[in-house]
Amino acid sequence: MKIVIANASIALALTFSAPGIAASDHESHSGHAAMQIQAPAGAQMAEGVVKKIDLSKGRVTIAHGEIANLGMPPMTMSFKARSPDILKPWKEGDKIRFRAADNKGVLTVISIEAGK
Ligand SMILES: [Cu+2]
Numbered sequence: 001m002k003i004v005i006a007n008a009s010i011a012l013a014l015t016f017s018a019p020g021i022a023a024s025d026h027e028s029h030s031g032h033a034a035m036q037i038q039a040p041a042g043a044q045m046a047e048g049v050v051k052k053i054d055l056s057k058g059r060v061t062i063a064h065g066e067i068a069n070l071g072m073p074p075m076t077m078s079f080k081a082r083s084p085d086i087l088k089p090w091k092e093g094d095k096i097r098f099r100a101a102d103n104k105g106v107l108t109v110i111s112i113e114a115g116k
Pocket residue numbers: 064072073074075076077
């Protein structure tokens with residue numbers, strides 16, 4: 001089960017900059033926008049605990065440790081999910097490891113897997 005989720009997350013991460021994701025952003029064809037998204041491989045795993053999930057808004061609140069690729073110290077904050085689907089396996093209180101990136105100023109969770 002966890003392996004399936006991880007594989008799906010990797011596949012989804014690889015499509016993070018797919019046109020469908022950025023369809024509402026008319027900068028997406030410029031090439032500039034794509035450069036602002038951290039490559040998924042460069043977004044290190046961060047540790048966190050799920051505090052709140054809002055599937056209707058596609059947002060997740062995470063009490064997270066340091067996020068090196070975002071230069072962010074530990075804090076509790078809300079992220080946009082790359083897709084609401086990546087939030088569905090999780091619930092409040094779950095320990096997770098996740099990758100987040102700055103998607104044109106929107107801090108976005110790219111993938112989530114089980115933490116320790
Ligand atoms: Cu933060």
